Amino acid sequence: MQEFLLIMRHEDGGKLASPEQMQAWMQQTMDWINSIAAQNKFVSGTGLPFDEARVVKSDKMVTNGPFGDIKETIGGFIHVWADSVEEAVEFAKACPVLQGDGNTVEVRKIAGPEHAK
Amino acid sequence: MEQQELIPHLFRTEFRKITVVLCKLFGIEHLETAEDLASDTFLSAMETWTYKGVPPNPTAWLYHVAKNKARNHLQRDKQLRDKIIPQLNNRQDGAARDGEAPDFINLFEENNSDSQLQMLFAVCHPSISRESQIALALRILCGFGIDEIANAFLTNRETINKRLHRAKTTLRREKISISVPAEKEIDSRLDTVLATLYLLFNEGYYSESHDQVLREDLCQEAMRLTRLLLGNQQTDLPSVKALYSLTCFQSSRFAARKGSSGELILYEDQDESLWNRDLISAGLYYLHHAATGPTLTKYHLEAAIACWYTQKTDTPEKWENILQLFDTLLQVEYSPVAALNRIYALSKLRGPQVAIEALSRIRSNRNQYYYSLLGELYRHINPELATGHFQQALSLARSAADRQILQRRIRSIAEGV
Numbered sequence: 281m282q283e284f285l286l287i288m289r290h291e292d293g294g295k296l297a298s299p300e301q302m303q304a305w306m307q308q309t310m311d312w313i314n315s316i317a318a319q320n321k322f323v324s325g326t327g328l329p330f331d332e333a334r335v336v337k338s339d340k341m342v343t344n345g346p347f348g349d350i351k352e353t354i355g356g357f358i359h360v361w362a363d364s365v366e367e368a369v370e371f372a373k374a375c376p377v378l379q380g381d382g383n384t385v386e387v388r389k390i391a392g393p394e395h396a397k
Numbered sequence: 398m399e400q401q402e403l404i405p406h407l408f409r410t411e412f413r414k415i416t417v418v419l420c421k422l423f424g425i426e427h428l429e430t431a432e433d434l435a436s437d438t439f440l441s442a443m444e445t446w447t448y449k450g451v452p453p454n455p456t457a458w459l460y461h462v463a464k465n466k467a468r469n470h471l472q473r474d475k476q477l478r479d480k481i482i483p484q485l486n487n488r489q490d491g492a493a494r495d496g497e498a499p500d501f502i503n504l505f506e507e508n509n510s511d512s513q514l515q516m517l518f519a520v521c522h523p524s525i526s527r528e529s530q531i532a533l534a535l536r537i538l539c540g541f542g543i544d545e546i547a548n549a550f551l552t553n554r555e556t557i558n559k560r561l562h563r564a565k566t567t568l569r570r571e572k573i574s575i576s577v578p579a580e581k582e583i584d585s586r587l588d589t590v591l592a593t594l595y596l597l598f599n600e601g602y603y604s605e606s607h608d609q610v611l612r613e614d615l616c617q618e619a620m621r622l623t624r625l626l627l628g629n630q631q632t633d634l635p636s637v638k639a640l641y642s643l644t645c646f647q648s649s650r651f652a653a654r655k656g657s658s659g660e661l662i663l664y665e666d667q668d669e670s671l672w673n674r675d676l677i678s679a680g681l682y683y684l685h686h687a688a689t690g691p692t693l694t695k696y697h698l699e700a701a702i703a704c705w706y707t708q709k710t711d712t713p714e715k716w717e718n719i720l721q722l723f724d725t726l727l728q729v730e731y732s733p734v735a736a737l738n739r740i741y742a743l744s745k746l747r748g749p750q751v752a753i754e755a756l757s758r759i760r761s762n763r764n765q766y767y768y769s770l771l772g773e774l775y776r777h778i779n780p781e782l783a784t785g786h787f788q789q790a791l792s793l794a795r796s797a798a799d800r801q802i803l804q805r806r807i808r809s810i811a812e813g814v
Contacts, residue, residue: 325447326448327448356447
């Protein structure tokens with residue numbers, strides 16, 4: 281069993297969405313997380329609010345989001361268990377965030393003991 | 398993690414509560430701030446509940462966050478703060494200490510149907526165009542999104558945004574107060590409110606939009622807002638009861654007019670066992686109680702007509718009454734649709750020939766309704782002519798549902814049914 285982060289990238293769509301749409305989106309994402317939790321493979325997760333986001337650059341300059349040249353940025357991530365990267369990718373494929381054009385889910389393995397030198 | 402289902406429409410319902418209460422507190426010129434704070438509240442809910450689960454009391458959670466966001470906003474906006482703090486101190490529920498933004502204890506928990514009712518009068522102010530009133534009512538009082546409003550009106554979001562913008566500018570410029578008008582003003586102001594609610598209901602009931610759920614939502618929202626008027630002593634008037642009765646009768650047929658593949662089923666082909674008896678009883682109750690006072694409104698007459706339509710069997714008595722009611726309705730307020738419907742009632746009572754003659758005498762746009770009525774009237778006396786009229790109607794029909802119905806008619810004539 282390995283640990284993965286599924287990182288969701290999307291635009292800040294909150295201001296444009298209707299209350300009904302927000303609720304529907306939230307319900308879908310909860311269902312998605314619950315389907316992973318039902319296999320006892322969900323560890324944790326969080327949303328990352330877009331407001332009051334800052335980017336600190338190498339010259340210590342601090343800017344507000346949006347974050348440079350990319351339109352999509354991290355909206356949240358979940359931490360899961362999976363037997364393989366393939367299984368983690370299957371989890372990612374079911375993520376409702378992918379309904380949005382151009383949105384992505386990045387699958388990243390969390391460094392485990394085998395990486396320890 | 399536990400599976401938790403959210404209450405349907407929770408965000409929509411709470412959006413209107415939070416927006417209206419904050420707008421009432423801040424003043425109408427800050428309507429957009431109120432909207433933004435409400436939207437931000439749901440964004441926070443989305444970012445939290447999605448991963449941590451829905452809190453045990455979701456509404457209380459939303460109010461708590463909305464209050465914090467409002468408090469933070471006041472801290473940043475001095476002008477607004479100077480205006481709001483004395484107001485809150487008067488309420489005695491959140492006396493501010495020096496230099497601190499006040500607490501909003503019980504801001505949303507208090508009975509807010511008063512605020513909703515007051516906002517209804519502000520939104521339906523005569524200085525705002527009717528189409529903007531409806532858009533604004535759907536946004537502020539019903540919590541609909543721009544896309545949903547655009548979908549219901551079969552238009553795009555730019556058009557709806559423009560309507561909303563114009564309406565908000567007018568609210569600000571005219572400094573329209575969020576209040577129920579004074580006694581002497583109430584009749585004329587109520588007329589505008591009822592006209593908007595009537596249109597809102599019809600928009601849902603007759604809309605060409607394909608989104609059936611959305612359309613029923615519009616009707617239910619119109620009825621909910623009408624109930625707000627019924628719930629207030631000052632506005633619980635016969636005309637309001639009449640309108641509510643009408644909407645009860647109409648919506649009683651929602652299930653029956655929907656076919657298995659979503660197509661529209663016409664009145665005469667409906668299975669009346671699917672009519673909602675509770676709504677029909679409510680319609681009767683309110684129609685009965687509307688029959689007081691000196692004024693006969695078009696809502697009274699339309700409700701009475703709708704009431705006769707809840708009796709499916711054709712009897713001379715039914716059509717005699719409907720015809721008389723249409724005669725009076727046309728005197729109270731002429732409308733081409735009512736004139737055509739009167740001709741149909743006439744044909745039921747005195748036969749198609751008399752109706753065809755009567756139709757030739759009225760001024761009516763040669764639209765699809767005119768031609769489909771002609772087709773209907775000629776159906777049994779001259780099928781060939783009837784088909785021609787139905788085809789004419791078909792070429793003018795805009796919605797897929799209407800076209801389907803007309804095509805079915807043409808087919809059934811061809812098959813000699």
